[in-house]
Amino acid sequence: MGSGSIGxxxxxxxxxxxxxxxxxxxxxxxxxxxxxxxxVEQGYHGTxxxxxxxxxxxxxxxxxxxxSSKHALLEGIxxxxxxxxxxxxxxxxxxxxxxxxxxxxxxIECLVLFHAxxxxxxxxxxxxxxxxQDDARAAHIAARDRQQLLLTEVVNDGVSAGVFATPYPxxxxxxxxxxxxxxxxxxxxxxxxxxxxxxARYVVITRAAMGS
Numbered sequence: 001m002g003s004g005s006i007g008x009x010x011x012x013x014x015x016x017x018x019x020x021x022x023x024x025x026x027x028x029x030x031x032x033x034x035x036x037x038x039x040v041e042q043g044y045h046g047t048x049x050x051x052x053x054x055x056x057x058x059x060x061x062x063x064x065x066x067x068s069s070k071h072a073l074l075e076g077i078x079x080x081x082x083x084x085x086x087x088x089x090x091x092x093x094x095x096x097x098x099x100x101x102x103x104x105x106x107x108i109e110c111l112v113l114f115h116a117x118x119x120x121x122x123x124x125x126x127x128x129x130x131x132x133q134d135d136a137r138a139a140h141i142a143a144r145d146r147q148q149l150l151l152t153e154v155v156n157d158g159v160s161a162g163v164f165a166t167p168y169p170x171x172x173x174x175x176x177x178x179x180x181x182x183x184x185x186x187x188x189x190x191x192x193x194x195x196x197x198x199x200a201r202y203v204v205i206t207r208a209a210m211g212s
């Protein structure tokens with residue numbers, strides 16, 4: 001798969017040993033987890049370092065020992081979210097093998113599981129992009145584009161092979177990605193569907209969008 005080279009050997013190695021369906025472990029270290037909780041509740045600009053420190057059980061100097069600024073906290077959350085999603089996606093595609101339909105199915109499953117299980121991470125990564133500065137913003141956009149390319153390649157391969165009938169592969173891929181990432185905005189674990197149930201339904205819906 002052509003886009004795999006974008007991530008580099010280190011990320012591919014990490015993805016190779018990943019159980020991409022497993023979300024049992026906390027993805028963020030305590031300081032970033034505290035910052036994430038504050039950002040979700042109050043927004044990035046509405047949060048102070050002192051509030052993050054209080055939630056993390058640290059002093060303000062203790063926060064600065066690990067992160068140089070509030071922006072560094074946001075950057076750390078966003079980077080980890082995008083790296084986690086990309087590695088899980090690569091692992092899902094590796095499990096799928098070369099078949100287009102299985103690559104599509106597992107990638108959709110991966111996207112929905114991530115945005116359900118890591119909804120707060122994904123929500124902040126998407127909603128606070130406006131708060132990222134200069135190089136951090138450019139890096140996040142590049143990571144987002146790299147992630148989107150994974151699905152775009154699968155859709156293009158499906159159209160070329162006659163598996164997908166959509167006459168608009170680029171737009172269809174973008175619509176499907178928007179649908180999957182949108183899960184982070186509304187999904188609640190106390191709702192009717194588990195992340196796994198939701199992923200199964202989204203596979204059916206998105207296959208229909210591809211004209212499969």
